[in-house]
Amino acid sequence: MSKPILQISNLTKTFGNLVAVNDVSLNIQEEEIVGLIGPNGAGKTTLFNAITGLYKPDSGQALFKGTDVIGLLPHKICRLGMSRTFQVTQAFNNMTVEDAVRVGAYNRCSEKEVQAQVDEMLAFFDLAKVREQMCSDLGLALLRRVELARAMATQPELLLLDEAGAGLTAVELDELMDMLRRLNQERHVTLCVVEHVMRMVMGLCARIFVLDSGELIAQGQPAQISDNPKVIEAYLGKRALR
Amino acid sequence: MKPKKLSVGMVSLLVGLAVALVVPLIIGSNQYNMVLVTTVLLYGVMATAWNVIGGMAGQMDLAAGAYLGLGAFTVGTLLIKWNISPWIGMILGGLVATGFAALVGYPLFRFGVTEVWYALSSSALVEVLRVLFLLWEDVGGPVEKYLPFHKWSLYHLRFSSYVPYYYIMLGLLLIALYANHRIARSKLGYYLLALGENEDAAEVLGVDARACKIKALMIYAFIVGVTGGVYACLYGFIHPNFFDGLQSTEVAILGIVGGMGITYGPLVAAILLVSGREFLRSNLSGQLESLYLAVYAAVLIVIALFKPRGIATLLQDAYKQILSRIQRDKNVQADTTNF
Numbered sequence: 001m002s003k004p005i006l007q008i009s010n011l012t013k014t015f016g017n018l019v020a021v022n023d024v025s026l027n028i029q030e031e032e033i034v035g036l037i038g039p040n041g042a043g044k045t046t047l048f049n050a051i052t053g054l055y056k057p058d059s060g061q062a063l064f065k066g067t068d069v070i071g072l073l074p075h076k077i078c079r080l081g082m083s084r085t086f087q088v089t090q091a092f093n094n095m096t097v098e099d100a101v102r103v104g105a106y107n108r109c110s111e112k113e114v115q116a117q118v119d120e121m122l123a124f125f126d127l128a129k130v131r132e133q134m135c136s137d138l139g140l141a142l143l144r145r146v147e148l149a150r151a152m153a154t155q156p157e158l159l160l161l162d163e164a165g166a167g168l169t170a171v172e173l174d175e176l177m178d179m180l181r182r183l184n185q186e187r188h189v190t191l192c193v194v195e196h197v198m199r200m201v202m203g204l205c206a207r208i209f210v211l212d213s214g215e216l217i218a219q220g221q222p223a224q225i226s227d228n229p230k231v232i233e234a235y236l237g238k239r240a241l242r
Numbered sequence: 243m244k245p246k247k248l249s250v251g252m253v254s255l256l257v258g259l260a261v262a263l264v265v266p267l268i269i270g271s272n273q274y275n276m277v278l279v280t281t282v283l284l285y286g287v288m289a290t291a292w293n294v295i296g297g298m299a300g301q302m303d304l305a306a307g308a309y310l311g312l313g314a315f316t317v318g319t320l321l322i323k324w325n326i327s328p329w330i331g332m333i334l335g336g337l338v339a340t341g342f343a344a345l346v347g348y349p350l351f352r353f354g355v356t357e358v359w360y361a362l363s364s365s366a367l368v369e370v371l372r373v374l375f376l377l378w379e380d381v382g383g384p385v386e387k388y389l390p391f392h393k394w395s396l397y398h399l400r401f402s403s404y405v406p407y408y409y410i411m412l413g414l415l416l417i418a419l420y421a422n423h424r425i426a427r428s429k430l431g432y433y434l435l436a437l438g439e440n441e442d443a444a445e446v447l448g449v450d451a452r453a454c455k456i457k458a459l460m461i462y463a464f465i466v467g468v469t470g471g472v473y474a475c476l477y478g479f480i481h482p483n484f485f486d487g488l489q490s491t492e493v494a495i496l497g498i499v500g501g502m503g504i505t506y507g508p509l510v511a512a513i514l515l516v517s518g519r520e521f522l523r524s525n526l527s528g529q530l531e532s533l534y535l536a537v538y539a540a541v542l543i544v545i546a547l548f549k550p551r552g553i554a555t556l557l558q559d560a561y562k563q564i565l566s567r568i569q570r571d572k573n574v575q576a577d578t579t580n581f
Binding site for chain 2: 079092206
Protein backbone atom coordinates (compact mmCIF):
# COMPACT_ATOMS: atom_id res chain seq x y z
CA MET A 1 0.00 0.00 0.00
CA SER A 2 1.24 3.47 -0.73
CA LYS A 3 1.86 5.75 2.21
CA PRO A 4 2.35 9.51 2.24
CA ILE A 5 5.89 10.76 1.68
CA LEU A 6 5.03 14.45 2.11
CA GLN A 7 2.18 15.81 4.18
CA ILE A 8 1.72 19.56 4.07
CA SER A 9 -0.79 20.96 6.52
CA ASN A 10 -2.09 24.51 6.92
CA LEU A 11 0.96 26.10 5.31
CA THR A 12 0.81 29.89 5.06
CA LYS A 13 3.43 32.28 3.71
CA THR A 14 2.92 36.03 3.46
CA PHE A 15 5.02 38.81 1.99
CA GLY A 16 3.86 42.00 3.69
CA ASN A 17 0.15 42.26 2.86
CA LEU A 18 0.30 39.64 0.14
CA VAL A 19 -0.74 36.14 1.17
CA ALA A 20 1.29 34.07 -1.31
CA VAL A 21 0.32 30.68 0.12
CA ASN A 22 -2.86 30.56 2.18
CA ASP A 23 -3.52 27.65 4.52
CA VAL A 24 -2.61 24.95 2.01
CA SER A 25 -2.83 21.29 2.99
CA LEU A 26 -1.96 18.44 0.65
CA ASN A 27 -0.52 14.94 0.66
CA ILE A 28 1.84 13.26 -1.78
CA GLN A 29 2.05 9.46 -1.75
CA GLU A 30 5.23 7.46 -2.21
CA GLU A 31 6.23 6.80 -5.81
CA GLU A 32 3.46 8.79 -7.45
CA ILE A 33 3.78 11.63 -9.93
CA VAL A 34 1.70 14.64 -8.99
CA GLY A 35 1.26 17.98 -10.69
CA LEU A 36 0.90 21.39 -9.14
CA ILE A 37 -0.74 23.89 -11.46
CA GLY A 38 -2.29 27.33 -11.30
CA PRO A 39 -2.17 30.72 -13.01
CA ASN A 40 0.90 32.94 -12.68
CA GLY A 41 1.30 34.21 -9.14
CA ALA A 42 -0.78 31.40 -7.66
CA GLY A 43 1.96 30.57 -5.16
CA LYS A 44 3.38 27.39 -6.65
CA THR A 45 7.04 28.41 -6.49
CA THR A 46 6.53 29.98 -3.06
CA LEU A 47 5.17 26.67 -1.84
CA PHE A 48 8.27 24.91 -3.22
CA ASN A 49 10.57 27.45 -1.61
CA ALA A 50 8.78 27.10 1.72
CA ILE A 51 9.18 23.33 1.90
CA THR A 52 12.77 23.23 0.63
CA GLY A 53 14.03 25.68 3.24
CA LEU A 54 14.60 28.74 1.05
CA TYR A 55 11.69 30.65 2.66
CA LYS A 56 10.48 30.47 6.20
CA PRO A 57 6.69 30.08 6.22
CA ASP A 58 4.55 31.98 8.74
CA SER A 59 2.75 28.89 9.93
CA GLY A 60 2.05 25.31 9.04
CA GLN A 61 3.77 22.00 8.89
CA ALA A 62 5.41 19.90 6.20
CA LEU A 63 6.11 16.33 7.26
CA PHE A 64 8.60 14.61 4.98
CA LYS A 65 8.73 10.91 5.87
CA GLY A 66 7.44 11.90 9.29
CA THR A 67 9.96 14.72 9.95
CA ASP A 68 8.80 18.33 9.99
CA VAL A 69 11.10 20.11 7.53
CA ILE A 70 9.83 23.63 8.26
CA GLY A 71 12.68 25.67 9.72
CA LEU A 72 15.39 23.27 8.59
CA LEU A 73 18.22 24.57 6.43
CA PRO A 74 18.07 23.58 2.73
CA HIS A 75 21.06 21.22 2.92
CA LYS A 76 19.48 19.30 5.81
CA ILE A 77 16.28 18.85 3.81
CA CYS A 78 18.34 17.59 0.88
CA ARG A 79 20.07 15.19 3.25
CA LEU A 80 16.68 13.80 4.28
CA GLY A 81 15.95 13.00 0.64
CA MET A 82 14.13 15.93 -0.95
CA SER A 83 15.69 17.91 -3.80
CA ARG A 84 14.43 20.30 -6.44
CA THR A 85 15.13 22.16 -9.66
CA PHE A 86 14.48 25.83 -10.32
CA GLN A 87 12.04 27.70 -12.55
CA VAL A 88 14.80 29.95 -13.86
CA THR A 89 17.77 27.66 -14.38
CA GLN A 90 20.36 28.24 -11.68
CA ALA A 91 23.47 26.95 -13.41
CA PHE A 92 27.00 26.77 -12.04
CA ASN A 93 28.24 28.74 -15.05
CA ASN A 94 31.97 28.36 -14.59
CA MET A 95 31.87 24.68 -13.78
CA THR A 96 31.89 21.78 -16.21
CA VAL A 97 28.79 19.61 -16.51
CA GLU A 98 30.64 16.80 -14.76
CA ASP A 99 31.67 18.97 -11.83
CA ALA A 100 28.17 20.40 -11.45
CA VAL A 101 26.75 16.88 -11.18
CA ARG A 102 29.55 15.98 -8.76
CA VAL A 103 28.37 18.68 -6.34
CA GLY A 104 25.06 16.85 -6.06
CA ALA A 105 26.67 13.42 -5.92
CA TYR A 106 28.68 14.27 -2.80
CA ASN A 107 25.42 14.42 -0.84
CA ARG A 108 25.38 10.67 -0.27
CA CYS A 109 28.72 9.47 -1.67
CA SER A 110 32.20 9.26 -0.19
CA GLU A 111 35.22 10.43 -2.21
CA LYS A 112 35.63 6.90 -3.53
CA GLU A 113 32.04 6.39 -4.63
CA VAL A 114 31.42 9.81 -6.07
CA GLN A 115 32.84 9.28 -9.57
CA ALA A 116 30.68 6.20 -10.15
CA GLN A 117 27.57 8.13 -9.16
CA VAL A 118 28.54 11.02 -11.47
CA ASP A 119 29.11 8.66 -14.39
CA GLU A 120 25.81 6.92 -13.75
CA MET A 121 23.89 10.21 -13.73
CA LEU A 122 25.66 11.51 -16.86
CA ALA A 123 24.75 8.28 -18.62
CA PHE A 124 21.14 8.28 -17.42
CA PHE A 125 20.52 11.83 -18.59
CA ASP A 126 22.54 11.36 -21.77
CA LEU A 127 25.05 14.03 -20.82
CA ALA A 128 28.26 12.01 -21.24
CA LYS A 129 29.11 13.78 -24.49
CA VAL A 130 29.07 17.26 -22.93
CA ARG A 131 30.66 16.33 -19.59
CA GLU A 132 33.74 18.49 -20.24
CA GLN A 133 31.76 21.52 -21.39
CA MET A 134 31.20 24.58 -19.26
CA CYS A 135 27.61 25.01 -18.10
CA SER A 136 27.66 28.56 -19.49
CA ASP A 137 28.10 27.12 -23.01
CA LEU A 138 24.93 25.01 -22.89
CA GLY A 139 21.49 25.72 -24.32
CA LEU A 140 18.31 25.73 -22.26
CA ALA A 141 17.30 22.11 -22.88
CA LEU A 142 20.72 20.78 -21.86
CA LEU A 143 20.88 23.11 -18.86
CA ARG A 144 17.56 21.79 -17.61
CA ARG A 145 18.88 18.28 -17.98
CA VAL A 146 22.05 19.17 -16.06
CA GLU A 147 19.86 20.55 -13.29
CA LEU A 148 17.89 17.33 -13.24
CA ALA A 149 21.07 15.24 -13.19
CA ARG A 150 22.50 17.42 -10.43
CA ALA A 151 19.39 17.07 -8.29
CA MET A 152 19.08 13.32 -8.97
CA ALA A 153 22.76 12.82 -8.07
CA THR A 154 21.83 13.69 -4.48
CA GLN A 155 19.73 10.46 -4.57
CA PRO A 156 16.44 12.00 -3.45
CA GLU A 157 13.23 10.11 -2.74
CA LEU A 158 11.13 13.14 -3.60
CA LEU A 159 12.05 15.46 -6.44
CA LEU A 160 10.31 18.81 -6.94
CA LEU A 161 10.48 20.14 -10.49
CA ASP A 162 9.72 23.81 -10.99
CA GLU A 163 8.61 24.29 -14.61
CA ALA A 164 11.13 21.86 -16.04
CA GLY A 165 9.29 21.90 -19.37
CA ALA A 166 9.06 25.66 -19.91
CA GLY A 167 10.64 26.87 -23.13
CA LEU A 168 11.31 23.41 -24.52
CA THR A 169 10.40 22.27 -28.05
CA ALA A 170 7.93 19.41 -28.55
CA VAL A 171 10.71 16.90 -29.15
CA GLU A 172 12.68 18.05 -26.11
CA LEU A 173 9.51 17.87 -24.03
CA ASP A 174 8.91 14.24 -25.08
CA GLU A 175 12.47 13.36 -24.10
CA LEU A 176 12.03 15.05 -20.75
CA MET A 177 8.73 13.28 -20.01
CA ASP A 178 10.34 10.00 -20.97
CA MET A 179 13.21 10.60 -18.56
CA LEU A 180 10.87 11.57 -15.75
CA ARG A 181 8.78 8.43 -16.27
CA ARG A 182 11.91 6.32 -16.16
CA LEU A 183 13.04 8.04 -12.96
CA ASN A 184 9.71 7.21 -11.42
CA GLN A 185 9.53 3.61 -12.58
CA GLU A 186 13.17 2.48 -12.44
CA ARG A 187 14.37 4.49 -9.48
CA HIS A 188 11.11 4.79 -7.56
CA VAL A 189 11.45 8.55 -7.18
CA THR A 190 8.33 10.46 -6.21
CA LEU A 191 7.89 13.47 -8.46
CA CYS A 192 6.01 16.71 -7.95
CA VAL A 193 5.97 18.92 -11.03
CA VAL A 194 4.95 22.55 -11.20
CA GLU A 195 4.03 23.12 -14.79
CA HIS A 196 2.28 25.40 -17.25
CA VAL A 197 2.72 23.03 -20.17
CA MET A 198 -0.59 21.15 -20.01
CA ARG A 199 0.56 18.37 -22.29
CA MET A 200 3.20 17.46 -19.75
CA VAL A 201 0.92 17.68 -16.71
CA MET A 202 -1.90 15.70 -18.28
CA GLY A 203 0.44 13.10 -19.76
CA LEU A 204 2.54 12.55 -16.70
CA CYS A 205 0.58 13.09 -13.52
CA ALA A 206 -1.72 10.69 -11.73
CA ARG A 207 -3.09 13.46 -9.53
CA ILE A 208 -3.13 17.22 -9.88
CA PHE A 209 -3.39 20.01 -7.32
CA VAL A 210 -4.62 23.41 -8.43
CA LEU A 211 -3.56 26.59 -6.66
CA ASP A 212 -5.13 29.99 -7.23
CA SER A 213 -4.18 33.16 -5.34
CA GLY A 214 -2.39 31.09 -2.74
CA GLU A 215 -5.30 28.72 -2.07
CA LEU A 216 -5.76 25.09 -3.01
CA ILE A 217 -8.97 25.17 -5.09
CA ALA A 218 -9.07 21.64 -6.47
CA GLN A 219 -7.35 18.31 -6.50
CA GLY A 220 -7.94 15.06 -8.35
CA GLN A 221 -7.23 13.09 -11.50
CA PRO A 222 -6.43 14.98 -14.71
CA ALA A 223 -9.86 14.40 -16.26
CA GLN A 224 -11.67 15.69 -13.16
CA ILE A 225 -9.45 18.74 -13.02
CA SER A 226 -10.00 19.82 -16.60
CA ASP A 227 -13.78 19.69 -16.08
CA ASN A 228 -13.74 21.41 -12.71
CA PRO A 229 -15.62 24.76 -12.94
CA LYS A 230 -13.45 26.37 -10.28
CA VAL A 231 -10.32 25.56 -12.27
CA ILE A 232 -11.77 26.87 -15.51
CA GLU A 233 -12.80 30.04 -13.70
CA ALA A 234 -9.32 30.52 -12.27
CA TYR A 235 -7.69 30.19 -15.66
CA LEU A 236 -10.24 31.75 -17.99
CA GLY A 237 -12.54 33.86 -15.81
CA LYS A 238 -16.25 33.52 -14.95
CA ARG A 239 -17.55 34.18 -18.47
CA ALA A 240 -15.89 31.04 -19.81
CA LEU A 241 -18.34 29.00 -17.72
CA ARG A 242 -21.49 30.27 -19.40
CA MET B 243 43.69 13.19 -20.91
CA LYS B 244 43.64 13.57 -17.14
CA PRO B 245 47.15 12.26 -16.25
CA LYS B 246 48.61 14.35 -19.09
CA LYS B 247 47.12 17.53 -17.62
CA LEU B 248 48.58 16.69 -14.24
CA SER B 249 52.03 16.08 -15.67
CA VAL B 250 52.03 19.46 -17.45
CA GLY B 251 51.14 21.05 -14.11
CA MET B 252 53.85 19.05 -12.36
CA VAL B 253 56.47 19.96 -14.96
CA SER B 254 55.73 23.68 -14.77
CA LEU B 255 55.70 23.48 -10.97
CA LEU B 256 59.11 21.76 -10.92
CA VAL B 257 60.60 24.21 -13.43
CA GLY B 258 59.22 27.12 -11.40
CA LEU B 259 60.57 25.62 -8.21
CA ALA B 260 64.01 25.08 -9.75
CA VAL B 261 64.11 28.71 -10.90
CA ALA B 262 62.90 29.89 -7.49
CA LEU B 263 65.59 27.86 -5.73
CA VAL B 264 68.46 29.37 -7.71
CA VAL B 265 67.20 32.98 -7.60
CA PRO B 266 69.16 33.82 -4.40
CA LEU B 267 72.35 32.43 -5.96
CA ILE B 268 72.03 34.95 -8.77
CA ILE B 269 70.82 38.06 -6.94
CA GLY B 270 71.52 37.01 -3.34
CA SER B 271 74.37 39.49 -2.95
CA ASN B 272 71.97 42.42 -3.45
CA GLN B 273 69.82 42.67 -0.32
CA TYR B 274 67.36 45.13 -1.91
CA ASN B 275 66.58 42.63 -4.67
CA MET B 276 66.20 39.89 -2.08
CA VAL B 277 63.58 41.93 -0.18
CA LEU B 278 61.74 42.42 -3.46
CA VAL B 279 61.57 38.74 -4.40
CA THR B 280 60.65 37.84 -0.82
CA THR B 281 57.84 40.40 -0.96
CA VAL B 282 56.64 38.89 -4.22
CA LEU B 283 56.51 35.48 -2.52
CA LEU B 284 54.75 36.98 0.50
CA TYR B 285 51.98 38.32 -1.72
CA GLY B 286 51.99 35.03 -3.59
CA VAL B 287 51.32 33.09 -0.38
CA MET B 288 48.58 35.44 0.79
CA ALA B 289 46.84 35.59 -2.60
CA THR B 290 47.04 31.81 -2.96
CA ALA B 291 45.48 31.38 0.49
CA TRP B 292 42.86 34.01 -0.42
CA ASN B 293 41.86 31.85 -3.36
CA VAL B 294 40.19 29.39 -0.95
CA ILE B 295 37.73 31.92 0.50
CA GLY B 296 37.62 34.50 -2.30
CA GLY B 297 38.28 32.57 -5.47
CA MET B 298 36.43 29.37 -4.65
CA ALA B 299 33.73 30.37 -2.17
CA GLY B 300 33.29 33.80 -3.79
CA GLN B 301 33.43 35.68 -0.47
CA MET B 302 35.15 38.97 -1.27
CA ASP B 303 37.42 38.90 1.77
CA LEU B 304 39.40 42.08 2.45
CA ALA B 305 40.82 41.06 5.83
CA ALA B 306 44.15 39.46 4.90
CA GLY B 307 45.91 42.16 6.91
CA ALA B 308 43.95 41.21 10.03
CA TYR B 309 45.23 37.64 9.98
CA LEU B 310 48.72 38.70 8.92
CA GLY B 311 48.88 41.15 11.83
CA LEU B 312 47.57 38.64 14.36
CA GLY B 313 50.23 36.15 13.28
CA ALA B 314 52.95 38.80 13.44
CA PHE B 315 51.93 40.02 16.89
CA THR B 316 51.70 36.48 18.26
CA VAL B 317 55.21 35.64 17.09
CA GLY B 318 56.64 39.03 18.07
CA THR B 319 55.09 39.14 21.54
CA LEU B 320 56.05 35.54 22.39
CA LEU B 321 59.61 36.16 21.25
CA ILE B 322 60.08 39.54 22.96
CA LYS B 323 58.39 38.71 26.26
CA TRP B 324 59.12 35.02 26.77
CA ASN B 325 61.87 34.20 24.26
CA ILE B 326 59.66 31.58 22.61
CA SER B 327 60.92 30.48 19.19
CA PRO B 328 59.07 31.90 16.18
CA TRP B 329 58.80 28.33 14.86
CA ILE B 330 56.37 27.63 17.72
CA GLY B 331 55.01 31.17 17.53
CA MET B 332 54.15 30.74 13.85
CA ILE B 333 51.91 27.77 14.54
CA LEU B 334 50.31 29.56 17.48
CA GLY B 335 49.93 32.70 15.35
CA GLY B 336 48.18 30.63 12.71
CA LEU B 337 45.89 29.21 15.38
CA VAL B 338 45.13 32.67 16.83
CA ALA B 339 44.24 33.90 13.34
CA THR B 340 42.11 30.79 12.78
CA GLY B 341 40.28 31.23 16.07
CA PHE B 342 39.63 34.86 15.29
CA ALA B 343 38.38 33.91 11.82
CA ALA B 344 35.92 31.44 13.34
CA LEU B 345 34.73 34.08 15.79
CA VAL B 346 33.99 36.72 13.15
CA GLY B 347 33.05 34.22 10.45
CA TYR B 348 30.28 32.54 12.40
CA PRO B 349 27.97 35.56 12.74
CA LEU B 350 28.79 36.80 9.21
CA PHE B 351 27.88 33.48 7.58
CA ARG B 352 25.06 32.75 10.04
CA PHE B 353 23.24 35.83 8.77
CA GLY B 354 24.26 35.22 5.17
CA VAL B 355 26.45 38.31 4.72
CA THR B 356 27.78 38.19 1.15
CA GLU B 357 29.10 40.35 -1.68
CA VAL B 358 29.70 44.04 -0.94
CA TRP B 359 28.50 43.74 2.64
CA TYR B 360 30.97 40.98 3.36
CA ALA B 361 33.75 42.97 1.71
CA LEU B 362 32.94 46.03 3.83
CA SER B 363 32.67 44.10 7.10
CA SER B 364 35.93 42.25 6.54
CA SER B 365 37.64 45.47 5.52
CA ALA B 366 36.44 47.18 8.69
CA LEU B 367 37.88 44.31 10.71
CA VAL B 368 41.42 45.25 9.72
CA GLU B 369 40.95 48.85 10.80
CA VAL B 370 39.30 47.84 14.09
CA LEU B 371 42.25 45.58 14.93
CA ARG B 372 44.74 48.30 14.03
CA VAL B 373 43.11 50.76 16.42
CA LEU B 374 42.76 48.13 19.17
CA PHE B 375 46.46 47.23 18.95
CA LEU B 376 47.41 50.90 18.95
CA LEU B 377 45.56 51.27 22.26
CA TRP B 378 46.75 47.98 23.75
CA GLU B 379 50.16 49.20 24.86
CA ASP B 380 51.33 45.94 26.47
CA VAL B 381 51.43 44.23 23.09
CA GLY B 382 51.11 46.96 20.48
CA GLY B 383 51.14 50.68 21.03
CA PRO B 384 52.20 53.49 18.70
CA VAL B 385 55.93 52.73 18.96
CA GLU B 386 57.54 49.86 17.06
CA LYS B 387 58.49 46.91 19.25
CA TYR B 388 61.76 45.44 18.00
CA LEU B 389 62.50 41.72 18.02
CA PRO B 390 65.80 40.80 19.76
CA PHE B 391 68.79 41.15 17.46
CA HIS B 392 70.65 38.02 16.47
CA LYS B 393 73.20 37.87 13.71
CA TRP B 394 72.30 34.33 12.69
CA SER B 395 69.96 32.31 14.91
CA LEU B 396 67.68 29.61 13.59
CA TYR B 397 65.97 29.37 17.00
CA HIS B 398 65.06 33.07 16.96
CA LEU B 399 64.49 33.06 13.19
CA ARG B 400 66.67 36.16 12.97
CA PHE B 401 69.23 36.49 10.19
CA SER B 402 71.35 39.33 8.93
CA SER B 403 70.51 38.30 5.34
CA TYR B 404 67.16 38.07 3.56
CA VAL B 405 68.08 34.80 1.86
CA PRO B 406 66.82 32.46 4.66
CA TYR B 407 63.51 34.37 4.81
CA TYR B 408 63.17 33.94 1.08
CA TYR B 409 63.45 30.17 1.40
CA ILE B 410 61.02 30.03 4.33
CA MET B 411 58.53 32.07 2.33
CA LEU B 412 59.04 29.72 -0.61
CA GLY B 413 58.24 26.81 1.71
CA LEU B 414 55.04 28.52 2.84
CA LEU B 415 54.11 29.14 -0.79
CA LEU B 416 54.49 25.44 -1.58
CA ILE B 417 52.28 24.58 1.41
CA ALA B 418 49.67 27.11 0.30
CA LEU B 419 49.71 25.77 -3.27
CA TYR B 420 49.46 22.19 -2.06
CA ALA B 421 46.56 23.03 0.26
CA ASN B 422 44.80 24.76 -2.64
CA HIS B 423 45.41 21.84 -4.94
CA ARG B 424 44.09 19.30 -2.43
CA ILE B 425 41.01 21.36 -1.57
CA ALA B 426 40.16 21.97 -5.23
CA ARG B 427 39.93 18.21 -5.76
CA SER B 428 37.93 17.40 -2.65
CA LYS B 429 34.32 17.59 -1.56
CA LEU B 430 35.00 20.91 0.19
CA GLY B 431 36.47 22.37 -3.01
CA TYR B 432 33.52 21.43 -5.20
CA TYR B 433 31.12 22.68 -2.54
CA LEU B 434 32.98 26.01 -2.29
CA LEU B 435 33.00 26.45 -6.07
CA ALA B 436 29.27 25.72 -6.18
CA LEU B 437 28.63 28.24 -3.40
CA GLY B 438 30.66 30.83 -5.28
CA GLU B 439 28.58 30.21 -8.40
CA ASN B 440 25.09 30.06 -6.92
CA GLU B 441 24.38 29.76 -3.24
CA ASP B 442 20.68 28.80 -3.38
CA ALA B 443 21.27 26.11 -5.98
CA ALA B 444 24.21 24.71 -3.99
CA GLU B 445 22.24 24.56 -0.76
CA VAL B 446 19.36 22.53 -2.18
CA LEU B 447 21.98 20.06 -3.45
CA GLY B 448 23.07 19.42 0.10
CA VAL B 449 25.82 22.02 0.54
CA ASP B 450 26.07 23.34 4.09
CA ALA B 451 26.90 26.95 3.20
CA ARG B 452 27.83 28.13 6.69
CA ALA B 453 30.05 25.19 7.59
CA CYS B 454 31.87 25.23 4.25
CA LYS B 455 32.54 28.96 4.32
CA ILE B 456 33.78 28.87 7.90
CA LYS B 457 36.16 26.04 7.01
CA ALA B 458 37.43 27.99 4.00
CA LEU B 459 37.89 31.15 6.06
CA MET B 460 39.77 29.25 8.77
CA ILE B 461 42.15 27.57 6.29
CA TYR B 462 42.87 30.95 4.69
CA ALA B 463 43.36 32.62 8.07
CA PHE B 464 45.72 29.89 9.25
CA ILE B 465 48.02 30.19 6.25
CA VAL B 466 48.05 33.99 6.38
CA GLY B 467 48.56 33.91 10.16
CA VAL B 468 51.63 31.68 9.85
CA THR B 469 52.90 33.96 7.09
CA GLY B 470 52.45 36.90 9.47
CA GLY B 471 54.87 35.25 11.87
CA VAL B 472 57.57 35.13 9.22
CA TYR B 473 56.65 38.69 8.23
CA ALA B 474 57.43 39.94 11.76
CA CYS B 475 60.85 38.24 11.74
CA LEU B 476 61.58 39.49 8.22
CA TYR B 477 61.08 43.12 9.23
CA GLY B 478 62.45 42.70 12.74
CA PHE B 479 59.67 44.61 14.50
CA ILE B 480 55.93 44.63 15.11
CA HIS B 481 53.64 47.62 14.77
CA PRO B 482 49.83 48.04 14.56
CA ASN B 483 50.28 49.32 11.01
CA PHE B 484 50.78 45.67 10.07
CA PHE B 485 46.96 45.64 10.10
CA ASP B 486 47.04 47.23 6.67
CA GLY B 487 43.79 47.80 4.78
CA LEU B 488 45.52 48.68 1.51
CA GLN B 489 47.62 45.56 1.57
CA SER B 490 44.52 43.48 2.32
CA THR B 491 42.76 44.95 -0.68
CA GLU B 492 45.78 44.25 -2.85
CA VAL B 493 45.74 40.57 -1.86
CA ALA B 494 42.13 40.37 -3.04
CA ILE B 495 43.01 42.22 -6.26
CA LEU B 496 45.80 39.71 -6.99
CA GLY B 497 43.36 36.86 -6.33
CA ILE B 498 40.79 38.31 -8.71
CA VAL B 499 43.19 39.39 -11.45
CA GLY B 500 45.00 36.06 -11.29
CA GLY B 501 41.86 34.06 -11.91
CA MET B 502 39.23 33.22 -9.30
CA GLY B 503 39.32 29.60 -8.20
CA ILE B 504 42.37 28.70 -10.27
CA THR B 505 45.08 27.24 -8.02
CA TYR B 506 48.10 28.93 -9.57
CA GLY B 507 46.30 32.08 -10.79
CA PRO B 508 46.91 34.31 -7.76
CA LEU B 509 50.60 33.32 -7.73
CA VAL B 510 51.01 34.23 -11.40
CA ALA B 511 49.36 37.57 -10.69
CA ALA B 512 51.60 38.18 -7.68
CA ILE B 513 54.76 37.43 -9.66
CA LEU B 514 53.80 39.64 -12.59
CA LEU B 515 52.05 42.50 -10.83
CA VAL B 516 53.99 42.89 -7.59
CA SER B 517 57.36 42.71 -9.29
CA GLY B 518 56.05 44.99 -12.06
CA ARG B 519 54.78 47.47 -9.50
CA GLU B 520 58.09 47.50 -7.62
CA PHE B 521 59.97 47.90 -10.89
CA LEU B 522 57.79 50.88 -11.80
CA ARG B 523 58.13 52.32 -8.33
CA SER B 524 61.94 52.26 -8.43
CA ASN B 525 62.13 53.53 -12.00
CA LEU B 526 59.41 56.19 -12.06
CA SER B 527 59.44 57.65 -8.57
CA GLY B 528 62.50 59.73 -9.41
CA GLN B 529 60.52 61.87 -11.85
CA LEU B 530 57.01 61.77 -10.47
CA GLU B 531 55.96 60.63 -7.03
CA SER B 532 53.36 57.79 -7.18
CA LEU B 533 53.12 57.80 -10.98
CA TYR B 534 53.74 54.08 -10.65
CA LEU B 535 50.33 53.69 -9.05
CA ALA B 536 48.64 55.24 -12.08
CA VAL B 537 50.43 52.85 -14.44
CA TYR B 538 49.67 49.93 -12.10
CA ALA B 539 45.99 50.88 -12.00
CA ALA B 540 45.89 51.18 -15.81
CA VAL B 541 47.31 47.66 -16.13
CA LEU B 542 44.64 46.35 -13.73
CA ILE B 543 41.89 48.06 -15.74
CA VAL B 544 43.17 46.58 -19.00
CA ILE B 545 43.21 43.09 -17.48
CA ALA B 546 39.72 43.55 -16.03
CA LEU B 547 38.44 44.66 -19.44
CA PHE B 548 40.03 42.01 -21.64
CA LYS B 549 40.58 39.07 -19.33
CA PRO B 550 37.86 39.39 -16.68
CA ARG B 551 38.32 35.78 -15.66
CA GLY B 552 41.98 36.34 -14.88
CA ILE B 553 45.50 36.17 -16.21
CA ALA B 554 45.59 32.43 -15.59
CA THR B 555 42.98 31.94 -18.34
CA LEU B 556 45.58 33.31 -20.80
CA LEU B 557 47.79 30.35 -19.93
CA GLN B 558 44.85 27.94 -20.09
CA ASP B 559 43.88 29.19 -23.54
CA ALA B 560 47.45 28.93 -24.79
CA TYR B 561 47.68 25.38 -23.44
CA LYS B 562 44.41 24.42 -25.15
CA GLN B 563 45.63 25.89 -28.44
CA ILE B 564 48.87 23.94 -28.29
CA LEU B 565 46.91 20.77 -27.52
CA SER B 566 44.53 21.27 -30.44
CA ARG B 567 47.46 22.05 -32.75
CA ILE B 568 49.20 18.82 -31.73
CA GLN B 569 45.92 17.00 -32.29
CA ARG B 570 45.57 18.58 -35.75
CA ASP B 571 49.12 17.63 -36.71
CA LYS B 572 48.42 14.08 -35.64
CA ASN B 573 45.23 14.01 -37.73
CA VAL B 574 47.09 15.35 -40.76
CA GLN B 575 49.72 12.67 -40.33
CA ALA B 576 47.06 10.01 -39.99
CA ASP B 577 45.34 11.29 -43.17
CA THR B 578 48.53 11.22 -45.22
CA THR B 579 49.40 7.70 -44.11
CA ASN B 580 45.92 6.58 -45.11
CA PHE B 581 46.37 7.75 -48.69
